[in-house]
Amino acid sequence: MPCANRAVYLHAQAVLNVAGDEPAALRGETPAPRPLSFDPARLAHALATPRLPTDRFDRKIQRSVEPQGLRLLYCAARLARALHALDLPPERVALCAAIPEVDAPSPCWDAVEAMGRQPERPVAGLLANTPPLHALTLLNSSVMAYVAEALHCNGPMGGYCSQANAGLDALIEAVLQVAEDNADAALVISSSPNLTPALYLRDGAGPRETVHGEGAAALLLATAPAASGPRVRIAGHARGYIASAERAEAVLRQVLDQALQGERLALSDVRRIVADRHDPLLAELLRDAPVQAGSRCAVGELGASGLLTDLACVLAEPSTEVWGESHYALLLSHTAAGHVGAVLLAIDEQEKGA
Amino acid sequence: MRAREVFVTGYGLVAPTVLDAETLFQRISDRQSCVREHPLFAELGFPNTAAGYLDDEQWRHLNAGFAGDASGQPRQTVLADYVARQALDHAGLSSGAFRQVDSGLFVGSNKYCANSQELDQVSLFLDRQGRLDLDRYMQRPARAEHPFARRVDQQTAYLAASLGIRDHVYTHSDACAAGTMAIGSAYRAIERGDIDLALCGAVELMANELPYSMFNSLGALCQKPEFGAAGQSRPFMRDRCGFVLGEGAALLVLESKQHAERRGARPLGRVLGYANFCESEKMTSSSRDGSTYAHCMEAAIEDAGLLRYAVQHVNTHGTSNQVNDSCEAHALKRVFGKMLGDITLTANKSAIGHSLAGSGAIEAVLSLITLRDGVVLPTLNYDEADAEFPELRLVNQPTRQAVSVVLSNSFGFGGVNSSIVLGRA
Numbered sequence: 001m002p003c004a005n006r007a008v009y010l011h012a013q014a015v016l017n018v019a020g021d022e023p024a025a026l027r028g029e030t031p032a033p034r035p036l037s038f039d040p041a042r043l044a045h046a047l048a049t050p051r052l053p054t055d056r057f058d059r060k061i062q063r064s065v066e067p068q069g070l071r072l073l074y075c076a077a078r079l080a081r082a083l084h085a086l087d088l089p090p091e092r093v094a095l096c097a098a099i100p101e102v103d104a105p106s107p108c109w110d111a112v113e114a115m116g117r118q119p120e121r122p123v124a125g126l127l128a129n130t131p132p133l134h135a136l137t138l139l140n141s142s143v144m145a146y147v148a149e150a151l152h153c154n155g156p157m158g159g160y161c162s163q164a165n166a167g168l169d170a171l172i173e174a175v176l177q178v179a180e181d182n183a184d185a186a187l188v189i190s191s192s193p194n195l196t197p198a199l200y201l202r203d204g205a206g207p208r209e210t211v212h213g214e215g216a217a218a219l220l221l222a223t224a225p226a227a228s229g230p231r232v233r234i235a236g237h238a239r240g241y242i243a244s245a246e247r248a249e250a251v252l253r254q255v256l257d258q259a260l261q262g263e264r265l266a267l268s269d270v271r272r273i274v275a276d277r278h279d280p281l282l283a284e285l286l287r288d289a290p291v292q293a294g295s296r297c298a299v300g301e302l303g304a305s306g307l308l309t310d311l312a313c314v315l316a317e318p319s320t321e322v323w324g325e326s327h328y329a330l331l332l333s334h335t336a337a338g339h340v341g342a343v344l345l346a347i348d349e350q351e352k353g354a
Numbered sequence: 355m356r357a358r359e360v361f362v363t364g365y366g367l368v369a370p371t372v373l374d375a376e377t378l379f380q381r382i383s384d385r386q387s388c389v390r391e392h393p394l395f396a397e398l399g400f401p402n403t404a405a406g407y408l409d410d411e412q413w414r415h416l417n418a419g420f421a422g423d424a425s426g427q428p429r430q431t432v433l434a435d436y437v438a439r440q441a442l443d444h445a446g447l448s449s450g451a452f453r454q455v456d457s458g459l460f461v462g463s464n465k466y467c468a469n470s471q472e473l474d475q476v477s478l479f480l481d482r483q484g485r486l487d488l489d490r491y492m493q494r495p496a497r498a499e500h501p502f503a504r505r506v507d508q509q510t511a512y513l514a515a516s517l518g519i520r521d522h523v524y525t526h527s528d529a530c531a532a533g534t535m536a537i538g539s540a541y542r543a544i545e546r547g548d549i550d551l552a553l554c555g556a557v558e559l560m561a562n563e564l565p566y567s568m569f570n571s572l573g574a575l576c577q578k579p580e581f582g583a584a585g586q587s588r589p590f591m592r593d594r595c596g597f598v599l600g601e602g603a604a605l606l607v608l609e610s611k612q613h614a615e616r617r618g619a620r621p622l623g624r625v626l627g628y629a630n631f632c633e634s635e636k637m638t639s640s641s642r643d644g645s646t647y648a649h650c651m652e653a654a655i656e657d658a659g660l661l662r663y664a665v666q667h668v669n670t671h672g673t674s675n676q677v678n679d680s681c682e683a684h685a686l687k688r689v690f691g692k693m694l695g696d697i698t699l700t701a702n703k704s705a706i707g708h709s710l711a712g713s714g715a716i717e718a719v720l721s722l723i724t725l726r727d728g729v730v731l732p733t734l735n736y737d738e739a740d741a742e743f744p745e746l747r748l749v750n751q752p753t754r755q756a757v758s759v760v761l762s763n764s765f766g767f768g769g770v771n772s773s774i775v776l777g778r779a
Contacts, residue, residue, distance in 0.1 A: 241519050
């Protein structure tokens with residue numbers, strides 16, 4: 001879909017994954033995945049739970065929010081300064097969250113642990129060991145509220161939980177809110193799932209060889225680019241859903257066309273394409289195009305944070321020296337559940353002093 | 355002037371004690387509550403056993419209506435399938451209709467929550483140290499049933515595949531506002547011209563022991579069993595003390611005016627406007643002066659291109675929670691001022707409990723019937739003499755009123771606010 005209204009720019013980013021909290025770290029040598037404690041036959045990129053800045057979040061949040069939420073809050077906090085610098089009224093700042101399983105299924109998993117302590121009284125054990133705040137975690141809205149409070153986002157909002165596609169859902173909603181003048185800036189926040197047995201039990205967790213990673217990513221969108229560095233404008237976006245395998249290619253082509261049409265581009269006009277080269281559908285579509293691997297190869301499948309991490313990397317390292325002073329980058333996603341998405345970025349060097 | 359008008363052409367609904375929207379509307383019109391003593395809560399010795407829950411007889415009906423083997427599916431999926439079929443039938447659409455046009459699916463839901471039957475199953479696979487033996491657990495025959503594999507978007511994925519949705523597939527997780535936000539997102543996507551046809555709403559199954567325990571320990575549930583099950587949800591009354599847990603689902607078919615006219619569909623109503631905002635006042639309440647709720651309502655009315663006097667009826671969020679109802683009452687006074695006396699209000703949760711994500715979608719369907727039939731639903735357990743805000747025109751009897759525009763509110767925990775404006779066809 002072309003962004004026909006106000007221009008929307010990637011203004012700032014924050015990432016967190018096993019490579020660290022700077023996108024540049026994904027370009028270097030990243031740690032090898034390690035065997036999971038509960039299933040040594042599987043490899044994954046586990047991440048230590050981050051400490052939240054106490055000047056931004058109350059200490060009780062560190063204690064009461066589970067790791068996915070803490071990762072997300074950690075990234076959101078790192079955008080506070082950039083958001084503050086925009087000097088916008090809170091009601092003009094949108095908040096869009098990709099939170100498919102934040103806090104969940106931790107209540108269920110707590111149930112197992114509680115039953116383990118009192119196997120003869122499973123329900124009593126569960127209820128006795130469920131902290132009151134888990135009522136809010138059931139609703140998925142607690143982390144959004146913490147971000148809204150800490151970063152003063154009182155504009156339009158949305159929380160999305162279509163697993164790995166939730167990042168795209170949140171991003172597109174944020175772009176539309178800014179483009180259609182419902183907000184002047186938007187925070188897009190996301191987190192990967194926790195590496196628990198539940199992740200591997202869920203439908204669509206992927207084939208056994210999938211290497212999952214823990215991480216988070218957040219983006220700040222605004223009507224103007226950041227003061228320094230190249231301008232990265234969101235020039236197009238599209239999404240589709242593959243309900244049946246025979247329509248897969250048609251849906252993907254339609255998504256691609258929609259993403260490119262606003263700038264009147266053909267795929268060959270796009271110099272830089274970021275996609276999972278191991279995805280058969282994407283590989284077939286892009287077989288004649290130079291494709292850069294996304295974050296997945298370096299830090300594992302990050303779920304809802306995967307696409308946003310890739311966008312953060314493009315913003316942090318627009319590579320105009322490699323791709324030209326003005327070029328387009330296209331990021332494509334295809335989830336195990338059948339969602340496909342495309343985000344087109346227009347990147348150009350700002351004039352000195354601009 | 356709207357880029358495109360958005361029509362509602364069908365809906366499906368399942369709520370406590372009822373399997374369709376018309377029966378629910380009639381039941382509330384008859385001032386019959388759908389809130390009952392939950393036998394499971396009684397068995398577990400909970401101090402307050404009231405809930406708006408789907409009972410075994412309803413589940414037999416839902417399971418029987420499922421196209422495949424319902425026992426292998428999560429209950430949310432079985433419920434979503436049933437309600438979606440109702441909505442499509444009502445709209446005169448075949449299940450293949452979504453494959454043929456630009457289409458979307460927008461479903462609000464909260465997380466899957468294991469119930470005690472599922473926990474009992476898991477407990478069979480605990481080892482001597484009380485740890486779950488995952489290998490043994492995974493190898494058991496009925497693997498499709500294991501609760502820890504459930505996803506928050508499982509019902510969306512099922513419907514998207516079975517309907518052959520082509521374009522937008524959203525799962526909203528916006529707490530108690532998720533149903534309204536799903537409808538709002540679908541409305542925006544059609545109005546913007548992204549899609550022509552959408553199925554939207556919410557599916558919620560939370561009337562079981564784990565959510566009960568959590569919300570009860572949060573102090574959010576009614577703590578006065580002496581009111582009796584049917585009497586506990588008492589929105590805007592002075593003696594209200596918390597909500598009653600409910601569950602249910604509603605899905606609406608939305609389409610562009612052009613698409614509806616092309617296929618000769620009969621419009622049941624229109625979505626005129628929508629707004630959603632995130633606030634950060636408190637986790638379980640809003641600004642005490644009602645200003646943030648008011649901001650949301652005003653933005654929805656403005657989005658509809660209307661002035662506030664055009665609103666004739668408000669379907670309130672009205673949970674029976676002490677603080678939330680107070681915030682909403684103050685917000686209504688701020689928005690409508692002296693006009694408030696001309697506007698009727700209703701609080702459907704008085705009759706069905708609070709179905710969290712499902713509530714906004716269920717209340718949207720009831721609002722559409724009010725628009726169609728010109729009947730304002732009574733708020734059960736409401737008595738003006740003991741109401742905290744007697745200036746609010748909540749009625750306790752079904753009332754005839756020609757209504758052209760309804761404002762429906764959903765305000766979720768965590769400060770997730772949304773309002774939608776619905777109009778007569």
